Amino acid sequence: MPEAPLDLLLLPTWLVPVEPAGVVLRDHGLGIRDGRIALIAPRAEALRHPVKEMRELPQCLLAPGLINAHGHAAMTLLRGIADDLPLMTWLHEHIWPAEGKWVDEDFVRDGTDLAIAEQIKGGVSCFSDMYFYPQTAAECVHNAGVRAQITVPVLDFPVPGALNAAEALRKGLQLFDDLKQHPRIRIAFGPHAPYTVSDDKLEQIRVLADELDAGIHMHVHETAQEVAEAVSKHGERPLARLARLGLLGPRFQAVHMTQIDDEDLALLVEHNCSIVHCPESNLKLASGFCPVERLWQAGVNVAIGTDGAASNNDLDLLGETRTAALLAKAVAGSATALNAHSALRMATLNGARALGLESQTGSLELGKLADVVAFDLSGLAQQPIYDPVSQLIYASGRDCVKHLWVGGKQLLDEGRLTRMDEGELIARAREWGARIASK
Known part of the structure; x- marks a missing residue:
């Protein structure tokens, strides 16, 4: 034949x-x-x-294709809205109020489309999104032809699209059921951070993730202040609390992790967790430095993410990878730390592994997508x-x-988007910018 x-x-x-x-x-x-x-x-x-x-x-x-293992896609529409501020001031006094006023399904649709287009033009074939109205973001991913992990945001207080954690989880389970056969979209759970989600909600997420074999994607140890407050209030570091509640494991994606002591490292190794390193966001918010080389040498899987455009301010994963490589050398005090080939691996196969996709993508091997x-x-x-x-x-x-x-479907040809209208995306973003700036 x-x-x-x-x-x-x-x-x-x-x-x-x-x-x-x-x-x-x-x-x-x-x-x-x-x-x-x-x-x-x-x-x-x-x-x-x-x-x-x-x-x-x-x-x-x-x-x-590059894999952006952490971001908040629709926050492209808040790019530059509150620059040069520390994390908690930026979050509590600017970002959360702006989101409360502006974020609805139209905001998420237009912001996510803008983010997808920016990422495609930057060589990103797959990204992880952690934002509100995940069903709307999933529609954008489906229409654009890109690959993504969409996480269901869970917090202890009302957020756009969900009055409480119970409603967020209910909608998330429906989305998981609707998309479980989708060839390009995976649904995961996205508890925001240890300081915004209570023990009972985290235990519920653990049970659901175990039943569905779903990922858990969470901001953890982003700043020294976060860790110190947790120890002061609860007598244990956030990662130790997550371990006690049973959340750590191969499906756990710990985002940021700028604060790592010997006990933290032992937990990460023991439970085979993945770290998602966001160097430029951490630098811009002065959050700290993830010890990438130390993690790498210990055998911890380290992927890379841009974080959202409101704290970066771009979704340029190639640039992020260069920053990660240079920063790793400075933090380790060694010019041999995180060489170029390892940095590329962090932006591809390590990202696929973090998202549970390493058997399908992240490297050029026979049979892979x-x-x-x-x-x-x-x-x-x-x-x-x-x-x-x-x-x-x-x-x-x-x-x-x-x-x-x-x-196998071409989304970028000679630098031009094949399935999205760049001029229309720019116009929609400018409309949002004018509306938000006027208020």
Whole structure:
């Protein structure tokens, strides 16, 4: 029986599979069939296969699509609204009041669309979203063709879209049931933080997550103040409390973790938790420094996230990865900490592992979903090229993202969105900006 033709054959100058680690394949082809990677072979061999479409990608580095493991997508509409403030002032006096006044389904729809488009143009094929009206965010993800983990926000007080935690969980369970067969969307639980969710709600989330095999995504140890207040009020560190309540495990995604002592590290290792590092948000809010190299050396899975655009102020995961690599060296006091290849792994396969997607995406391997990004390294600022991964991490910006495919479907072609209208998105964002600024 003749071989079925490939739907698409990509022929880059460099192919970086991420797994195996540290490998750069020169003059290889990647073939896609039925949305999955069906071929990785030297160029001459790849060209012998029947193919429906072939794309030459000279001076391009082909890599797994980037994975933004933490963000608040709709907060793009609050970009720059309360800059240069410490976390609790920023949150209590500016962000929460603004959200209470403005956030509704239309806000979430327009803000999430804007965030998705920005991320696609930055090479992000998959992201985790932690925000209100998760059902609306899921609709945006479905329409845009991108991949996402949508988390159900749970807090002890009323939030946009839910009068209380019970209503949030009820709606979340319905969303989980509605989307459990969706090929690109996963639903997880998103208790906001230890200081905003009570023990009984956390125990309920643990039971539900166990029953549904769902992730738990939570801000933890974001600042020293958070940890100190927890010890003062409850006599234990927040991570220890979460361990006591049974939340820690391979599905637990601890966001930020700038404060880690020996006991914290032991808990993270024992329970095989993932950390989502958000360096630029932590720097901007002066929250602290996640000890990435120490975690990495201990065997803890560390992914990377941008956080929301209101505290970053962009969703540029490639830039975030460069910051993470440089910051890791400074924090560890070692120039060898978090090299370029490891940084790229943190932004791809480690993110997939954190979200429970490592068997499907995060690396370029046969049988995995064809979530693929092409970076153009032909520019003046990237020359000469000795190690293309080093040039990508240390000498390139998101403007070098040329193409993006998710499940074999092209969402970015020559830097242009294929399924979203960039001009319309900008106009809608400007309308929101004018409305919010007027008040």
